[in-house]
Amino acid sequence: MDKENLSFKLCQNCQQEILLSNRFCNHCGKSQLEIDKQVHENKxxxxxxxxxxxxxxxxxxxxxxLIEENNLFTLYFLDAVMAISAIAFFGYSWIENKIILKWPNFSFLKLTWLIIATILTSVVVTFLVNHLNRDLLHKDLSYYSIFEFHKYGRYLMFASMALYPAIFxxxxxxxxxxxxxxxxxxxxxxxxxxSVLFFIIHFSFLSIFWLFPFALFLGYLRIKTKTIWYGVFVHFFFNLTACFLDLYPLEDLYKMIF
Known part of the structure; x- marks a missing residue:
């Protein structure tokens, strides 16, 4: 029979080409039905x-x-639970996950351009978000308000709003x-x-115009570079810029410079 008229598939055990109708691999001998069942169970x-x-x-x-009065204890308790959850789930599948903690083909130039582009994007997004909040919700959004009473409030804000999300x-x-x-x-x-799941957990429908594209970019970056580290730096500098602009609004910076 002409081979061109036959249908083939790859054995999911040894990755060798076998006939689509074969129940057993003629290379490794594994039952294809058992492998298909195992693959289905793993999925x-x-x-x-x-x-x-x-x-x-x-x-x-x-x-x-749901908590009526948020405070630093509540914030850091929930952050701790989510951080522990992330570490636990990541560690549970350590063998398959550890590869993305490596940084193959690291490029300082690529990282630098990504950081510059991230900072500029964050400035634009922060400007638009502030105006949307004022025009639609008639309120000013401030990250610092929950930290301002603390002696080290600014440092705590940077740690909670920039460093924590970037890593965890x-x-x-x-x-x-x-x-x-x-x-x-x-x-x-x-x-x-x-990206959809990442957007959902932020519980901010108004942020869909920037948060979902941001998540898509981080996901693309992760697939393209085969590491999470570029995404960590992008996430950190995006949030860090937003925190800085919360303390020093663009209008105030403009007046200071000009």
């Missing part, structure tokens, strides 16, 4: 783990809105979550799904 387990992880994330984020949100969403999704869907779908 279902990955989805269950993703669901459990995301449920914990949603409960923590929702709790901050990237570890959680572009790290653990995306690695799990890649065992179930392709790269493009993993980027979109992780």
């Amino acid at each position: 279902w387990l990955s989805l269950q783990q993703v669901a459990l992880f995301f449920t914990i994330e949603v409960l923590c984020c929702a709790s901050s809105f 949100e990237e570890l959680a969403y572009r790290g653990y979550l995306m690695q799990k999704l890649l065992t179930v869907v392709d790269e493009k779908e993993a980027v979109y799904i992780s």
Whole structure:
């Protein structure tokens, strides 16, 4: 029979080409039905783990809105729970996850340009968000308000609003979550799904115009560079710029300079 008229597939055990109709691999001898069943079970387990992880994330984020009076203790307690959750889930699948903690083909020039572009983007986004809040919600959004009573309020704000998300949100969403999704869907779908989930946990529909594209970019960066570290730096400098502009608004900086 002409080989061109036959349909082939790859054995999921040894990755050798076999006939689509074969129940056993003629190279390694593995049963294709057993392998397909195991693959299906592994995918279902990955989805269950993703669901459990995301449920914990949603409960923590929702709790901050349900608590009538937020304070630093509440903020750091919920941050700690989410950080521990991210580390625990990431560590549970350490063998498959540890590879993204490496930094292959590190480029200082690429990192520098990414940081510059991130800072400029954050300035524009902060300007637009402030105007939307004033025009639509008739209020000023301030990150510093919850920290200002503390002696080291500014440092605490930078740690909570810039450093913490850069490390633990990237570890959680572009790290653990995306690695799990890649065992179930392709790269493009993993980027979109992780970005949607990342947007949801922020509970801010008004932020969709920048937060969802930002998550998509971080996801793309993670897939393209095969590491979370570029995303960590981008996330950190984006939030750091927003915190700095919260302390020193653009209008005040303009008056100081001119």
